[in-house]
Amino acid sequence: MAATKKLVKVCRDCHRVVDGESCVICGTMNLSTDWAGYLVIIDPERSEVAKKMNIKLPGRYALKVR
Amino acid sequence: MMEMEQSASRIFAIKTTSKQERTVADNIKKAIDTGASDVKVTAVIVPDELKGYVLVETHESLPRIEQLVEKVAHARSVIKGETALSEVGHFLVPKPVVSGISEGTIVELIAGPFKGEKAVVKRIDAGKEEITVELYESVLPIPITVRGDNVRVVDKGDLS
Ligand SMILES: [Zn+2]
Numbered sequence: 001m002a003a004t005k006k007l008v009k010v011c012r013d014c015h016r017v018v019d020g021e022s023c024v025i026c027g028t029m030n031l032s033t034d035w036a037g038y039l040v041i042i043d044p045e046r047s048e049v050a051k052k053m054n055i056k057l058p059g060r061y062a063l064k065v066r
Numbered sequence: 067m068m069e070m071e072q073s074a075s076r077i078f079a080i081k082t083t084s085k086q087e088r089t090v091a092d093n094i095k096k097a098i099d100t101g102a103s104d105v106k107v108t109a110v111i112v113p114d115e116l117k118g119y120v121l122v123e124t125h126e127s128l129p130r131i132e133q134l135v136e137k138v139a140h141a142r143s144v145i146k147g148e149t150a151l152s153e154v155g156h157f158l159v160p161k162p163v164v165s166g167i168s169e170g171t172i173v174e175l176i177a178g179p180f181k182g183e184k185a186v187v188k189r190i191d192a193g194k195e196e197i198t199v200e201l202y203e204s205v206l207p208i209p210i211t212v213r214g215d216n217v218r219v220v221d222k223g224d225l226s
Contacts, residue, residue, distance in 0.1 A: 036114050037111075037112065037113050037114050037157065038087070038088045038091060038111075038112035038114075039091075039109065039110070039111055039112065039158075040091040040092065040094065040095050040109065040110040040112075041108075041109050042094075042095050042098055042099075042107055042108055042109060042110070043106065043107075043108040043109075044108075046075070046106075046108045046125065047075070047108035047109045047123055048074070048075050048108075048123065048151050049075075049108070049109040049111060049123050049151065049158065050108070050109060052151075052155065052158050053158060058095075060091075060092070060095075063111075063112075063113065063114075063157065063158065066194070066195060066213065
């Protein structure tokens with residue numbers, strides 16, 4: 001299998017994985033490809049993890065962004 | 067009626083196929099969103115340090131998580147035994163790479179155009195994990211901002 005490392009972008013402000021050119025939550029284009037750790041929030045209302053990370057919306061996030 | 071369950075969430079570790087940790091996290095969300103599984107998971111944590119595992123946050127029991135794993139591609143098994151969020155919370159607040167560096171610390175740049183130069187730390191941005199330094203032997207002290215992992219501590223510089 002070829003090692004095609006896709007550069008996934010995340011929002012520097014809310015850490016959300018971004019598909020396009022700007023974050024759908026923040027509207028910012030302040031994105032980073034330099035991030036580590038991955039977090040999928042499914043039910044933010046009942047998730048202590050989401051509370052701890054201050055995440056209000058379900059989705060995919062980075063644990064750490066540079 | 068609202069469910070009155072206020073129990074603390076539990077954390078289970080799921081063993082995954084090698085290098086498929088993030089895929090498994092995505093697949094768990096997909097299985098729940100599409101209704102392929104009615105097991106409720108609130109979050110999936112994938113720390114880079116934890117190779118071959120993902121951590122699920124849930125209010126459900128071990129047998130229920132085992133049911134979920136059967137529906138999720140690349141998820142292999144559940145580790146028997148649960149833990150509390152407090153025990154894995156450190157994955158959520160990764161230690162900044164600038165820890166151990168303070169103002170006045172003398173560092174050597176180990177990457178970038180000034181590689182090999184010594185510098186004095188002037189400012190630290192722990193949130194962004196960046197530090198601003200001034201080159202030690204430079205006549206013109208120009209501040210340079212570098213990533214915390216691009217320097218090596220030479221001297222703590224905390225002698226008063
Ligand atoms: Zn954002």
